[in-house]
Amino acid sequence: MRNLIRLCGDQARMVHDDPWLLLGEGTNEPTAPLILPLAEWQAQQAPEVLAGERSSPHGVLLQPDDDPETLRPWLNVLPLIAIGFPSFSDGRGYSQAYLLRARLGWRGELRAVGDVLRDQLAHMRQCGFDAFAVRQDKSVKDALKGLAGMSVLYGRSVIEPRPLFRRRG
């Protein structure tokens, strides 16, 4: 996947050699590992994977209508979860990310894909995303500037579970 930013601890890096592709995205790289939409992912897994006994070779893509709860039985076999933003103004992905991290305890990579833009990256980061596939026509270098956001968060979030009133000096 091109235009990818990944967080490693507090460090954000541009990733140039990410192997993952969304289904239907790059047909000229037949060996690349794929991220599949939920129904597709379920259909393509071996019974051992679905039983939670073997790792899946495929990442899964949640679209806004999907319930993250569905993934509960497979959290330990999934290599990666992507959340789709068909439009940056559709905010369902933020709550999905919150639920995956805070409620389901997902610790693997959580990647924002789709209409992923500089001015929303900080909010995505707060909600637990740690990888951002910036929209293809945008400069990833420019987008990096949006990641830090503001120094003050009043409420709480996935990366700062204590609201400001519990942190205020």
Place this chain on the structure above:
Amino acid sequence: MYHYDEYDRALVRERVAQFRDQIRRRICGELSEEEFLPLRLQNGLYMQKHAYMLRVAIPYGTLSATQMRTLARIARQYDRGYGHFTTRQNIQYNWIELEQVPDILEMLAEVDMHAIQTSGNCVRNITTEAFAGVAADELLDPRPLAEILRQWSTVNPEFLFLPRKFKIALCSAEQDRAAIMMHDIGLYLYRDEQGEMLLRVMVGGGLGRTPILGQQIREALPWKHLLSYVEAILRVYNRWGRRDNKYKARIKILVKALGIDAFAEEVEREWQHIKEGPAELTEAEYQRVAGSFEPPRYQELADVDLAFGSRLAQEPDFARWVERNVMPHKVPGYASVTLSTKPGVSAPPGDVTAVQMEALADWSERFGFGELRIAHEQNVVLPDVRKQDLHALWSEACSFGLGSRNIGLLTDIIACPGGDYCILANAKSIPIAQSIQQRFLDLDYLHDLGDISLNISGCMNACGHHHIGNIGILGVDKNGSEWYQITLGGAQGKASALGKVIGPSFAAEEVPAVIERIVQTFVDYRAADERFVDTFHRIGLEPFKERVYPVEELAP
């Protein structure tokens, strides 16, 4: 007033810098208008008919004299010398240049103000009533929790791209002066017998295309759970609210579709996961915020002031003003004053000039403790005035065009800016308001009519809250021309009601005569000193209909 600390200041300043950069990127083309749109809306910036409009937040309608002077400076320096107070207790400037917005926001930041989330599909300005902290019928002060909610909802990363706008209001008095029932979340704050603060939570109210009153989702919620409970409601809404049709995207539609019980269960399930966590409010935080709202140092005064009493007896005009515009205060010898921004034809409802704003700021210092409030009826309130100063204040207010004695009367019209400014509007509001005010110039007659609320909205979005006006006027578009639909019987407060449509709509020039016929019908049927809305509920729509559409009776 809430006092900013370094966190609050840092957030506002960083936000100005961020938006300054976003504007720069928009102007040089790095950002498309589509990408810029929600960013500017969440910074209070709309594109209107003639120019950009900037809506500045006045959290729960509370302002200091210094802040009011800054609003006046902005009006003078960057607008055409006036601003417009809105039904969400905010202020709008209608003639703003995009390039100047960052400088305006910086001026605001210097006095601890901002325009964050005054628009967009996010949690908007938290409102409460204009008399919070001073009203004689107040159970407890709603401002600390309103401020806590303001902070929690400001740039809350999960809830910035909701299906639609989201409005929250709080009230904790006998009378609901905050229109709780028409909010996405409405909160009634009260104490139980042990003295614990509790919340009655209403959800799913709203006006707009599908007006619905809020329904109770929870009784007796302990105050410490305020944020977690609101978070649960917002998460359910963010996940399941409709996004396919903007007219069906408000939470009221979701609540209606699921039914209040199923919706409440969904919220309850979500809430169980978070209620005991770090979101639970602490006594220390409540005390920290409440410290900002300590009552000012009131003087010990007798409740009866002789000079005031004799003025009342001698000057009937003053007495009328006191009767309409002065509210009882919880402290003896003090009163709260509402200064009307509705003088009639000379100024549109809610419009206040820079000169008036400065005068208001001065009065708030001379006659009070330097604090002002904006009421959702678009008037300006001085919360703490000594009764002995009322006459001096009234005289000055009269000389600045702010002395109208019409609070709650027919000419205290609530109106959105309408088609003169707004691109959403189907029809103009201001000329309609003025033509009605022109028709009802006789102050004694108006006074005799008593309480009648009249609300005008230029379109279905209902910024003028026409559904809850005793008389509501809605601008509609009929084949490209402007028409007005009239509703009767709406009401706000604990006895909230949505108005009923009287019949086919009217051309603009017919409206004043129609209002006159409606008022005349009321006068004919009125029992003793009955209020308009009570007469309406007693006799129903029919008698009004018959008077307003007499011709239709001819057809057999």
